[in-house]
Amino acid sequence: MSGTTPTFPAGPQQELVEALQELHRAAGLLSFRKVSTQIRKRDDRLSEASHESVRSALKGIRMPRWETVHDIVVVLAGLCSPPRDEESETARFLPLWRATREGESGALKSFQELLNGGWGGEDGKWTPELVMGTMLNPFSAIQIHPSLAAPHEPLISEDDWVRAVQMQIEEQGAEHVLRLLLHMLKGDYVGAEEGAPYGYRDADREAMEAYEAFRYGCAEILRRLRAEPNLLAESIRAMRADETMDRDDRAEMLENESDLSLMREVMIVTPDTWDDVSEEAHHMIFGYLIKQISPVGRIGLPDAERFRITWRIPEPPAA
Known part of the structure; x- marks a missing residue:
């Protein structure tokens, strides 16, 4: 039998053989017979790998079955110094072996493998899964509309969503569905x-919207106060004369006006002193x-x- 080691063109088979040979060197280049003996001692072995099977795999003479690769990797990982984790090493070799049978697609992790082991790349190197994940993530291609981040109750389960998309792809084609x-994500x-997926609203979103409306209203108030120094006094008079005002709102206004210190803050407000008065004063001015x-x-x-703002004193037309 010839001892010549075959040479392979660059590709999955060469990558697997080189990875096995690296592991063999890290374990001290044990003889093929010793590796086979160590495999046969294990109760969890998947094969009865002979020394010739080990030699063929490590030399790249023929492509081994996964059971043989698994057992070689498990034994050699434990003999490295320091020992390598058996599960991590077998997880590393499985995509390499699959790629020799299935091509590039075989080298990629399955969905469950991604859940169990993550995307990889902890060593700073790009894995095929990282490249795939970046390409598939819509964030990489478009500006996803911010309303789609709103919390909402899902209408269907993830499994039902996947099945529905698969059915649409079968009926309409992948390009149409993607x-x-x-388009929807934009x-x-x-x-x-309604501003949220399927019009769903929740208390947190409504509270955030109310805060954003108040913030915008305050900014517009400051803009008008800079241009209309008498606006506050005129608005107070208009509010007091408003016969359509809700009874509860009027009662709250009268209660606030009975707080003399709060009224002093309100009456001295200018764009320059806005940040010096209390939030209660801001709310009262907002209402006026x-x-x-x-x-x-x-x-x-x-x-x-x-x-849309409805002012108590309509804004004068632009000059």
């Missing part, structure tokens, strides 16, 4: 006009100047398009 998915989805502020556009639009 382009439609990207913001044109069912329920988009703004009769209503309503969301009219979806999340992600500029504030001026997203909210």
Whole structure:
């Protein structure tokens, strides 16, 4: 039998053989017979690998079965100095072996393997899974609409979603479904006009929207106060004269006005002193100047398009 080691063109078979030979060297280049003996001593072995089977695998003479590769790797990993983790090494070799049978697709981890072992790359090197994950992630291709990050109750399970997409791909074709998915992720989805997926709302989102409306309203108040020094006094008079004002809102206004220290803060407010007064004063001024502020556009639009302000004193037309 010839002792010549065959040479392979670059590809999966060469990568597997080189990885096995590296592991063999790290374990001290034990004889093929000793490796075979160590395999036969293990109760968890998958094969009855003879010394000739070990030699053929390590020399790359013929492609071994996975059971043989598994047992060689497990034995050699434990004989390295320091010992290598058997599970990690077998997990590393399985894609290499699969690639010799299935090509590039065989080298990629299955979905369950990704769940169990992650994407890899902890050593700073790009794995095939990292490349695949980057390419498949829509974030890499488009600006995903911010409203799609809103918390919401799923309408269907993940498994049902996968089955539904598979069925659409079978009926409509992969390109149609993928382009439609990207289109929806950019913001044109069912329920988009309500500002959240399928119009779903929750308390956290509503509280955030109220805060964003208040912040925008305050910015607009400051803009008008800079241009209209008498706006606050005129708005107070308009609010007190408003016969359509809700009874509870009027009662709250009168209660606030009975707090003399709060009223002093309100009456001295200018754009320059805005940050020096309390949040209670900001809310009171907001109520004096703004009769209503309503969301009219979806999340992600500029504030001026997203909210509509009804002023107690209409804004004068631009010159």
